[in-house]
Amino acid sequence: MSHLQLRELTVDIPGRGAGRPLSFGIEPGQVWGVLGPNGAGKTTLLHTLAGLRPPRAGQVWLDDRPLAGLPRRNVAQHLGLVFQERQDGFPATALETALIGRHPFLSSWQMESGADLSLARQALARLEVGHLEERLVNTLSGGERQRVAIATVLTQSPAIWLADEPTNHLDLHHQIAVMELLAGEAAAGKAVFMCLHDLNLAARWCDHILLLYPDGEACWGPAPQMLVPDALERLYGQRLATTELDGAPIFVPVR
Amino acid sequence: MTRRWWLPLVSLALASVLASCLSLTVGSASIALADVWAVLTGQGSELQQTLILELRLPRTLAAFVTGGLLAVAGALMQVLLRNPLADPYVLGLSGGAAVGALLAMLAGLGGLVVSGSAFAGALVATVLVFGLAHGTGSWTPSRLLLTGVVVAAGWGAIITLMLAISPAQRLPGMLYWLMGDLSYAGTPWLAMLLLALSCLLVIPLGRSLNVLARGPLQAAALGVAVQPLEWTVYVLASLLTAVAVTTAGSIGFVGLVVPHMLRLVLGNDQRLILPACALAGGTLLVLADTLARTVIAPEQLPVGVITALLGVPTFLYLLYRSR
Numbered sequence: 217m218s219h220l221q222l223r224e225l226t227v228d229i230p231g232r233g234a235g236r237p238l239s240f241g242i243e244p245g246q247v248w249g250v251l252g253p254n255g256a257g258k259t260t261l262l263h264t265l266a267g268l269r270p271p272r273a274g275q276v277w278l279d280d281r282p283l284a285g286l287p288r289r290n291v292a293q294h295l296g297l298v299f300q301e302r303q304d305g306f307p308a309t310a311l312e313t314a315l316i317g318r319h320p321f322l323s324s325w326q327m328e329s330g331a332d333l334s335l336a337r338q339a340l341a342r343l344e345v346g347h348l349e350e351r352l353v354n355t356l357s358g359g360e361r362q363r364v365a366i367a368t369v370l371t372q373s374p375a376i377w378l379a380d381e382p383t384n385h386l387d388l389h390h391q392i393a394v395m396e397l398l399a400g401e402a403a404a405g406k407a408v409f410m411c412l413h414d415l416n417l418a419a420r421w422c423d424h425i426l427l428l429y430p431d432g433e434a435c436w437g438p439a440p441q442m443l444v445p446d447a448l449e450r451l452y453g454q455r456l457a458t459t460e461l462d463g464a465p466i467f468v469p470v471r
Numbered sequence: 472m473t474r475r476w477w478l479p480l481v482s483l484a485l486a487s488v489l490a491s492c493l494s495l496t497v498g499s500a501s502i503a504l505a506d507v508w509a510v511l512t513g514q515g516s517e518l519q520q521t522l523i524l525e526l527r528l529p530r531t532l533a534a535f536v537t538g539g540l541l542a543v544a545g546a547l548m549q550v551l552l553r554n555p556l557a558d559p560y561v562l563g564l565s566g567g568a569a570v571g572a573l574l575a576m577l578a579g580l581g582g583l584v585v586s587g588s589a590f591a592g593a594l595v596a597t598v599l600v601f602g603l604a605h606g607t608g609s610w611t612p613s614r615l616l617l618t619g620v621v622v623a624a625g626w627g628a629i630i631t632l633m634l635a636i637s638p639a640q641r642l643p644g645m646l647y648w649l650m651g652d653l654s655y656a657g658t659p660w661l662a663m664l665l666l667a668l669s670c671l672l673v674i675p676l677g678r679s680l681n682v683l684a685r686g687p688l689q690a691a692a693l694g695v696a697v698q699p700l701e702w703t704v705y706v707l708a709s710l711l712t713a714v715a716v717t718t719a720g721s722i723g724f725v726g727l728v729v730p731h732m733l734r735l736v737l738g739n740d741q742r743l744i745l746p747a748c749a750l751a752g753g754t755l756l757v758l759a760d761t762l763a764r765t766v767i768a769p770e771q772l773p774v775g776v777i778t779a780l781l782g783v784p785t786f787l788y789l790l791y792r793s794r
Contacts, residue, residue: 268691292694303553303686306739316682320694324675372693 235432296374317371542752545726562619566626567596677742
């Protein structure tokens with residue numbers, strides 16, 4: 217169980233004013249959704265939270281220590297990141313790709329054991345790409361690659377999940393399957409923090425919401441207080457119609 | 472997982488032994504394998520002793536080690552730059568080494584001075600490219616690659632200039648150096664040690680390199696300390712190249728073609744690819760050198776010509792039938 221704390225954090229986006237510093241904790245069991253228009257800084261925020269780029273001001277703390285001072289390996293043992301974009305200049309098979317999720321837990325001279333291999337296989341099976349394990353990832357479809365990427369982080373099994381649009385490229389069924397997987401992780405005591413473009417997925421699966429405005433303004437809180445039409449219309453500059461289904465709000469853009 | 476690696480490594484090791492045997496037996500005077508064995512165990516005639524121990528064995532070892540160094544350096548550079556076209560020479564290392572070597576030759580110096588000067592040239596080129604690519608910001612693979620290519624073009628111009636103004640009697644030696652030449656190579660103890668050490672070093676680095684091949688952000692997210700790793704790889708690859716160039720002049724294609732051939736056949740796990748590169752690169756260069764000194768014996772061809780003539784069709788064939 218780990219938690220991530222943002223202390224007066226301002227992410228560094230060139231040419232952007234300070235805006236409102238972020239101060240909140242991402243606690244075990246919580247599912248956070250980050251909403252905002254293109255260019256609002258969602259990806260930059262995720263990378264900053266993972267310690268991959270320095271903030272302009274403020275700090276990120278992992279448990280009771282500042283993230284910036286921790287060795288990368290320690291960070292990776294607690295925190296996993298699903299990237300939006302992937303490089304595979306030297307393609308590997310789906311199984312090899314999932315298996316690198318064990319990297320933070322193996323010493324330099326250690327080879328992956330049978331246990332590591334079965335973790336990777338379970339993760340691939342969980343994302344319904346087990347049958348593709350011998351295929352090179354660059355021969356897979358966009359959605360299949362996305363699922364392999366999520367399986368890699370599932371193999372890593374971090375206490376804190378950071379996910380950059382985890383439902384990208386996925387068909388409807390797999391979108392729901394991935395959201396259910398992440399909600400299940402949270403229910404098991406992990407913390408989940410993800411960027412989303414789909415308001416309805418956020419409304420249905422997230423218990424906390426962060427709204428990022430392009431000018432650096434931000435507001436956050438429990439989902440029911442954040443997911444109100446006025447705020448969302450201002451966020452996207454788009455008129456919305458709202459209805460309700462099974463107790464969760466549904467937002468539909470209108471002309 | 473490990474079990475799958477034994478077969479390719481053992482076959483490659485076997486191939487390198489066979490190639491070395493061929494290289495020791497074939498030449499201006501062929502010697503039976505039994506006689507080679509006799510010489511190696513301290514018997515055999517005096518002529519055979521001289522021929523094998525002082526000429527062919529050092530040359531075979533030099534060819535093997537040069538090929539191994541170049542292939543490993545190429546594989547490392549390709550991962551570092553995440554670019555399949557990277558090779559030890561693309562960053563201008565051989566250009567710097569060549570300018571160093573040619574300067575020494577122009578001054579009428581030979582042997583060790585040429586080698587030392589080439590080594591210094593390679594190091595200067597390394598520092599120059601890295602410093603320039605680093606510039607005021609952090610370096611990215613494409614920036615490093617572009618800087619290297621442009622600097623290499625600069626070296627090329629200087630080399631042409633030196634060839635143009637050098638006296639005619641020095642030209643053949645200079646051209647041979649530029650095309651790669653093993654005929655003056657002594658037993659390369661230092662280079663052999665370096666190759667063995669670097670093969671040991673890449674075993675613990677291998678898995679981190681696998682992660683780095685997926686990009687620096689992904690690598691950092693999976694716990695790799697990216698910058699120290701990239702520095703290590705760059706310095707190591709440069710050192711390997713500098714030593715290879717110092718041993719045998721500039722020999723193209725090995726560093727580009729051998730890692731790719733192996734990747735097409737063996738996949739992309741650097742823990743397998745790097746030692747396999749050492750063996751396959753060495754084998755390729757031993758075979759090429761054997762051909763180079765037998766095709767039109769007693770005349771010799773520059774070995775770089777042979778590596779290209781062997782490497783290009785093999786590579787194209789593998790590429791053609793790959794997935």
